[in-house]
Amino acid sequence: MTPSAAAAPALWEDAVLAASLLAVDPLGTAGVSLRACPGPARDRWLTLVRALLPESAPVRRIPLHIGDGRLLGGLDLAATLRAGRPVAERGILVDADGGVVVLAMAERLAQSTAARLTAALDTGEVVVERDGLALRTPTRFGVVALDEGLTEDEKPPAALLDRLAFHLDLSAVAVRDLDAPVSSRADIGAARDRLAAVVAGEDGVAALCTAAMALGIASIRAPMLALRVARAAAALEARGAVAESDLALAARLVLAPRATQLPAPEPPEPEAPEPPDQEDRSDDEGADQQDPLEEVVLDAAQAAIPPGLLAQLQLAGRDRTRNAAAGRAGAVQHAMRRGRPAGVRRGEPRAGARLNVVETLRAAAPWQPLRRSAARGEAAQDRPSTRVEVHREDFRVTRYRHRSQTTSIFVVDASGSTALHRLAEAKGAVELLLADCYVRRDQVALLAFRGRTAELLLPPTRSLVRAKRSLAGLPGGGATPLATAIHAAVDLADAVRRRGETPVAVLLTDGTANVALDGGTQRAQAEEEALAAARALRASGLTALLIDTSPRPRPAAHKLAMEMDAVYLPLPHADPAAVSDAVRATADATRPAAVPVP
Amino acid sequence: MATVFPFSAIVGQDEMKLALLIAAVDPTIGGVLVFGDRGTGKSTAVRAMAALLPRMRAVVHCPYGCEPESVAGLCGVCQPTRKSEAPKSRLVPVPVVDLPLGATEDRVVGALDLERALTRGEKAFEPGLLARAHRGFLYIDEVNLLEDHLVDLLLDVAASGENVVEREGLSVRHPARFVLIGSGNPEEGELRPQLLDRFGMSVEVKTPEDIATRIEVVRRRDAFEGDPEGFAEAWKKEEQKLRRRIVAARKRLPAVAVPDSAMERAAQLCIGLGTDGLRGELTLVRAARAVAAIDNHKEVGDAHFRRVAPSALRHRLRRNPLDDAGSTVRVERGIAEVFGP
Structure with a gap:
């Protein structure tokens, strides 16, 4: 969502404030997620943070595809070879102790890297168990996650976001807005000194917790972070205790961006007493009995929520305890994986094979005394005797075995014609298939089309919890934009293939197209385009299965299946189990055996 | 090591606390899996339990911390000497070993000691994490993100109670009986069924829903962060009480x-x-x-x-x-x- 332009100066002011608070307590607030494209606003903000942090505080930038060796620390190869004994190298997280790490392109951050960061944030130390080293180094740092995501779905891993106090969005801030009073480094320094002595009253804690509840924030980290921010704010204002305005500020900066629901001002319309409803009511009772301080905090948070967001949230009100965009674990994780290590073998690091340094050194180790004495005998001058003599036959390379993953893309027709008869059955079939995918550890993606668009309900994932949830929430009704849907499926399959996985498309439709690509409603054009899209699908080489969901098998669906060279399967009777078997057969036929990668 | 949050100060989450206590009383239970929402104190509880456990007796100089009384299941170092004399022993804390994500196989199972090999040309075995976890706990945070080849390895060792290392010309076997503790968030991926089955107990944790509990959680955490030592001191009595309960339960x-x-x-x-x-x-x-x-x-x-x-x-x-x-x-x-x- 893009907040309106009028709010932009206020946005920047808040961002500046957040920078100051971060500089006051980078360790406690744990950091900022900064959503903005590269540009003057982001650069200005980063410069500001650098200028506000003490001179001595390190600021380290972490590139997206950082290796574990550099992130956590590992074996320093050059030093090891020079010294003739293992020498450890410090990782960036240890270097950044007392300062800030800047994560570039955090929206594409691998789940595994995020897990390492959060572990270090939680425990205040980096634990390394790799390359024959066991190190435990205390380090405390703040994180600035630069999020360049454009859509709602592109955001840094939820596990990381949950721990960062500030979620800023600078995408609507223009250059002319970049004007706000800035505190000086001296102010910040004074505030840092005061921070430890700031006290927070019990009612302040209660107010933040109540506000977080009322805003539907499930994680208990949110009020904790808000409390620390309130402390930092009080320190910045040279107060010895947290005041009402500090709490309000903390609520605005920390709680508001995490809100998943509006605190309902009136009781919800009377309905049959269902559990979620009752929950709402108890929330309301809490809201009614709020004392003034809690109201102030809540109002502050509420005022900072852009109106467009609220409309969205109210629509999605049913599913509010869990963040729908949480974790794209499957997708990202697999992009990072180069297959499963399948041992080490002797060989030279050529043709893409990676030298396994530690194993190479291990192979060379037993020969050292022999080789050193031989080298000394040959050479005129004595060489430094601690050097490690590595010969060609010591080289060891890591082998990876890459098992190609299958990603089943379900393209579900949720249009009126299907919804009437078979949507429930189609859902049942998909659920059965999902269970099957679980057994085979396949990934699933879910595309639904109705009205004018095809929507990616679920990017490829292995989390069945999410798959099931998005399927349950799928509404039916509307026209059938079949061509659009097929094109979307082909695009998605392409993306899947680029990650090195094998896509299989499963279309559940009755084959009647009535919306054209341009949104027009001429049936003839829509049908023609659907067939053209089907041919494009065939040309792309995508394996497909078309399940005819119409009450009686129709020639339209059959023709469509022929055009896309898909297996055609009518679903005349409600028998989801038969569908499951068919998909299994199709997927198995395309599944390649384990492919060894040299 | 920094002061950890006291176990008895954890608010609510009774099922998780009970499961951890059961594992502490009877290690043969086979481990605990804690799955649940973010920010519910999963890792806090496990680290707190580590501090809670009563110390155990271990053979001096044994790299695996063998039991002084037992005769069976000893490591290669203790085995030959055991028959002739009673070994010297001392009290050590029960190991609770973190298996960090990104750990490499050689560190988990143990490997050739690089330093001794490079400097002295000796072939010596450097025990890994599994050796350190013997008779204690092995904790894997984000267990569902653990790489497959490490999972395979753990499954084998957890089932047999013995770690067999055959690499780099080394042939070592040593006992590795530990309680596996895993935690994670189900939204980030499922766990392999084989690994799931290895855990004796599986606990689901949820964020507390009622406001009073939540306030108490934040309040205690805040007090702890402000003054960790003081907070730990205030809870020391409770901790000792709980520790005595564990010891007594083990006896009974x-x-x-x-x-x-x-x-x-x-x-x-x-x-x-x-x-x-x-x-x-x-x-x-x-x-x-x-x-x-x-x-x-x-x-x-x-x-x-x-x-x-x-x-x-x-x-x-x-x-x-x-x-x-x-x-x-x-x-x-x-x-x-x-x-x-």
């Missing part, structure tokens, strides 16, 4: 009777729920016995089964991952059928 454990009727009840419950294999029944009975020992009861009864059945059986149901009723609900239904409402 062998004496707790499991009557045939109780065995039958456990079997009924497992049959009713259709759990695979006998591991479910075994864990159920063991966990119930541990609870009876903790509560100072002489005999295992229905009340104990009721408390532990969800954690002991939840992850063993033949699973339809898409069944609307979660496994917990199914177990509760089964309990109501066998033990009455």
Whole structure:
């Protein structure tokens, strides 16, 4: 969502404030997620943070595809070879102790890297168990996650976001807005000194917790972070205790961006007493009995929520305890994986094979005394005797075995014609298939089309919890934009293939197209385009299965299946189990055996 | 090591705390899996438990921390000397070893000691994390993100209680009996069924929903962060009380009777729920016995089964991952059928 332009100066002011608070307590607030494209606003903000942090505080930038060796620390190869004994190298997280790490392109951050960061944030130390080293180094740092995501779905891993106090969005801030009073480094320094002595009253804690509840924030980290921010704010204002305005500020900066629901001002319309409803009511009772301080905090948070967001949230009100965009674990994780290590073998690091340094050194180790004495005998001058003599036959390379993953893309027709008869059955079939995918550890993606668009309900994932949830929430009704849907499926399959996985498309439709690509409603054009899209699908080489969901098998669906060279399967009777078997057969036929990668 | 949050100061999360206590009382239970929402204190609880455990006696200079009294299951260092003389021993803290993500295989199983090999040309074995975790706990945070080849390795060792290393010309075997503790968030991916089965108990944690509990959580955490030592000091008495309870329960454990009727009840419950294999029944009975020992009861009864059945059986149901009723609900239904409402 893009907040309106009028709010932009206020946005920047808040961002500046957040920078100051971060500089006051980078360790406690744990950091900022900064959503903005590269540009003057982001650069200005980063410069500001650098200028506000003490001179001595390190600021380290972490590139997206950082290796574990550099992130956590590992074996320093050059030093090891020079010294003739293992020498450890410090990782960036240890270097950044007392300062800030800047994560570039955090929206594409691998789940595994995020897990390492959060572990270090939680425990205040980096634990390394790799390359024959066991190190435990205390380090405390703040994180600035630069999020360049454009859509709602592109955001840094939820596990990381949950721990960062500030979620800023600078995408609507223009250059002319970049004007706000800035505190000086001296102010910040004074505030840092005061921070430890700031006290927070019990009612302040209660107010933040109540506000977080009322805003539907499930994680208990949110009020904790808000409390620390309130402390930092009080320190910045040279107060010895947290005041009402500090709490309000903390609520605005920390709680508001995490809100998943509006605190309902009136009781919800009377309905049959269902559990979620009752929950709402108890929330309301809490809201009614709020004392003034809690109201102030809540109002502050509420005022900072852009109106467009609220409309969205109210629509999605049913599913509010869990963040729908949480974790794209499957997708990202697999992009990072180069297959499963399948041992080490002797060989030279050529043709893409990676030298396994530690194993190479291990192979060379037993020969050292022999080789050193031989080298000394040959050479005129004595060489430094601690050097490690590595010969060609010591080289060891890591082998990876890459098992190609299958990603089943379900393209579900949720249009009126299907919804009437078979949507429930189609859902049942998909659920059965999902269970099957679980057994085979396949990934699933879910595309639904109705009205004018095809929507990616679920990017490829292995989390069945999410798959099931998005399927349950799928509404039916509307026209059938079949061509659009097929094109979307082909695009998605392409993306899947680029990650090195094998896509299989499963279309559940009755084959009647009535919306054209341009949104027009001429049936003839829509049908023609659907067939053209089907041919494009065939040309792309995508394996497909078309399940005819119409009450009686129709020639339209059959023709469509022929055009896309898909297996055609009518679903005349409600028998989801038969569908499951068919998909299994199709997927198995395309599944390649384990492919060894040299 | 920095001061850790005291175990007894953790608000709520009773099921998780009970499961960890059971594992502390009876390590043969086979480990605890904690799955749940973000920010519910999963890692905090495990680290707190580490500080809570009473110290144990271990052989001096044994790299694996062997038991001084036992004769079986010793490591290669202790085995030859054991018959001739009683070994010197000392009190050491029970190891709770973190298996960090990104750990490499050589560090987990142990490998050739690089330093000695490079500087002295000696072939020596450098024990890894599994050796360090022997007789203690191995904790894997974000267990569902663990790489597959490490999972394979753990499965094998956890099943056999012995780590066999055959690499770089080394041939070493040493005992590695540990309690596996895993935690993670189910939204980030499922766990492999084989690994799931290795955990004796599986606990689901949720963010507390009521406001008073939440305020208390934030308040205590805040107090802890402001003054960790002072906070730990204030809870020291509670901690000691709990530690004494664990020690006492361990002593009582062998004496707790499991009557045939109780065995039958456990079997009924497992049959009713259709759990695979006998591991479910075994864990159920063991966990119930541990609870009876903790509560100072002489005999295992229905009340104990009721408390532990969800954690002991939840992850063993033949699973339809898409069944609307979660496994917990199914177990509760089964309990109501066998033990009455």
